[in-house]
Amino acid sequence: MPDIRVKICGITRPEDVDACASGGATYLGFNFFPKSPRYVAPDSAAALALRAPVGLAKVALVVDADDATLDEIVADVALDMIQLHGRESPERVAQVRARYGLPVMKAIGIAEAADLAKIDSYAPVADQLLIDAKPPKDAVLPGGNGLAFDWRLLQGRKYWQKPWMLAGGLTPENAAEAVRLTGARQVDVASGVESAPGVKDAALIRRFVAAARGEA
Numbered sequence: 549m550p551d552i553r554v555k556i557c558g559i560t561r562p563e564d565v566d567a568c569a570s571g572g573a574t575y576l577g578f579n580f581f582p583k584s585p586r587y588v589a590p591d592s593a594a595a596l597a598l599r600a601p602v603g604l605a606k607v608a609l610v611v612d613a614d615d616a617t618l619d620e621i622v623a624d625v626a627l628d629m630i631q632l633h634g635r636e637s638p639e640r641v642a643q644v645r646a647r648y649g650l651p652v653m654k655a656i657g658i659a660e661a662a663d664l665a666k667i668d669s670y671a672p673v674a675d676q677l678l679i680d681a682k683p684p685k686d687a688v689l690p691g692g693n694g695l696a697f698d699w700r701l702l703q704g705r706k707y708w709q710k711p712w713m714l715a716g717g718l719t720p721e722n723a724a725e726a727v728r729l730t731g732a733r734q735v736d737v738a739s740g741v742e743s744a745p746g747v748k749d750a751a752l753i754r755r756f757v758a759a760a761r762g763e764a
């Protein structure tokens with residue numbers, strides 16, 4: 549199986565950074581959505597980012613953030629990518645990309661086949677796509693809810709012109725099957741590698757990475 553890249557999202561503690569590094573992750577996600585149990589302030593994220601070894605890419609996750617919020621995050625934290633996880637339009641994706649000169653990944657929520665059309669709107673302007681489960685209507689969080697969507701919706705659609713990650717309800721138990729069914733080459737997980745909301749578990753991270761790569 550080709551190398552599968554893994555993003556561990558919602559890093560809040562130095563030991564989580566170490567667990568991602570030793571566990572073989574490719575991306576670390578810092579969550580700047582204040583309502584999330586995974587929220588980190590920019591100054592804390594800056595220290596966590598400095599701890600990450602070379603080769604572990606740092607991603608800032610924001611939800612409908614304005615320029616002032618993003619300016620502070622980008623000034624404080626050594627970043628490799630910005631993840632837009634709200635209702636940002638394709639025009640806003642292009643603006644963020646141009647303003648900060650960083651690659652932008654746009655999250656797209658999927659619940660049914662009709663949602664796949666959104667991918668065509670964002671693929672031309674985003675550097676990467678995050679294909680995630682659409683949150684339930686009453687959800688407080690637009691992501692990180694531990695819910696999967698029907699992965700069969702992605703079958704036969706493996707060859708979008710932009711790199712993409714699969715997310716939503718992935719765990720060490722289902723990651724191998726998700727990769728097999730969708731053809732994903734990158735996967736993203738938040739709650740599936742936690743012992744409590746916002747607290748990552750090193751053993752679960754190791755098991756998740758191995759499972760996604762078909763090594764478990």
Ligand SMILES: O=C(O)c1ccccc1NCC(=O)[C@H](O)[C@H](O)COP(=O)(O)O
Nearest residue numbers: 557584691692693694716717737738739
């Ligand atoms: O994780 C959060 O708390 C969160 C809050 C607001 C927006 C997005 C959020 N997470 C985004 C991610 O990148 C998650 O990894 C993705 O939604 C999958 O989450 P999970 O189903 O818990 O693995």
